[in-house]
Amino acid sequence: MRCAECGHRWPFRRLPLFALTGPSAGGKSTVGPKLAQRLAGEAVVLEQDVLWTGALRDDVPGNPAFRGAWLRMAAMLHQNGRPVVLCGTVAPQELEPLPERVFFSDVHYLALVADNETLRRRLRARPAWREWDEARIEEMLEFNLWIRGQVESIDTTEAPLADVVTAVEKWVRARIRSDLGIGA
Numbered sequence: 001m002r003c004a005e006c007g008h009r010w011p012f013r014r015l016p017l018f019a020l021t022g023p024s025a026g027g028k029s030t031v032g033p034k035l036a037q038r039l040a041g042e043a044v045v046l047e048q049d050v051l052w053t054g055a056l057r058d059d060v061p062g063n064p065a066f067r068g069a070w071l072r073m074a075a076m077l078h079q080n081g082r083p084v085v086l087c088g089t090v091a092p093q094e095l096e097p098l099p100e101r102v103f104f105s106d107v108h109y110l111a112l113v114a115d116n117e118t119l120r121r122r123l124r125a126r127p128a129w130r131e132w133d134e135a136r137i138e139e140m141l142e143f144n145l146w147i148r149g150q151v152e153s154i155d156t157t158e159a160p161l162a163d164v165v166t167a168v169e170k171w172v173r174a175r176i177r178s179d180l181g182i183g184a
Helices: 028-038 064-078 099-103 116-124 134-148 161-180
Strands: 017-021 044-047 084-087 107-113 152-155
Touching: 017 028, 017 064, 017 161, 028 044, 028 084, 028 161, 044 064, 064 084, 064 099, 107 134, 107 161, 116 134, 152 161
Parallel strands: 017 084, 017 107, 044 084, 107 152
Antiparallel strands: none
């Protein structure tokens, strides 16, 4: 990068971004903290819902203000030399067209999915304040089926948590090695 005012130059790291996506109740928020423990020192694992607030909660298809804020934050974290794993429901079509996409060498997507009856049961079991009515559940079930055809996925229906965490960890590490030329 170059300062427009003084001309000073400094390197800008364009690392890969990892999007751990999938429907609500697919397992992202459960896997994320365990994945963070396993990848400590190699990657930064973040839960995207913590910024789902205020002005970032725009009522625009794809939520570009929310998505753009996360991409900017991840790009700044990358300047520390570690890639970011962003855990949250997102589709490639919501990130790829954003101007902030240029900050990353690549974006890798992995969806945690489950069969629809399992997701329905998990969503109905959530507390009332999370506002999972039947219409919203049906919308998420449609997303669950759709996302499987868009990105790589891991089915969490009957998989033990430790196995899912291990599979996601291997997926991230393989792409870090490949993208950054480590151990090649």
